[in-house]
């Protein structure tokens with residue numbers, strides 16, 4: 001798994017980069033306890049007004065991760081919880097997947113959301129992700145596809 005996240009709080013001076021690193025290490029440890037190695041975390045720390053190439057919905061960080069890890073984007077899924085994540089996945093040529101409890105109660109039928117598969121529980125997420133990849137198992141040893149989880153803070 002690779003995390004790709006907007007963390008403009010750093011660019012705004014609200015979050016110390018060292019603290020973000022600590023949070024990343026804790027996230028890495030928690031995921032590993034669950035049996036999921038975190039290959040990398042990519043952060044855009046720019047403010048939105050800096051107009052960088054890496055802040056989602058721009059695909060910069062997805063493309064960078066794909067290059068760094070030789071990821072086949074059309075065969076990969078990008079899990080997110082916002083329109084920003086969906087747009088970034090689409091711009092990178094990857095497959096978006098929405099995850100979050102908020103989606104369950106939302107009556108929003110916006111166009112960006114209508115064709116994107118979504119899940120509201122971890123179990124459903126696993127099944128939907130496997131379905132997206134057209135495979136019975138997800139991320140097997142010979143499968144080069146990757147799942148990514150986008151956060152947009």
Ligand SMILES: [Zn+2]
Pocket residue numbers: 044045046052053054055
């Ligand atoms: Zn950026």
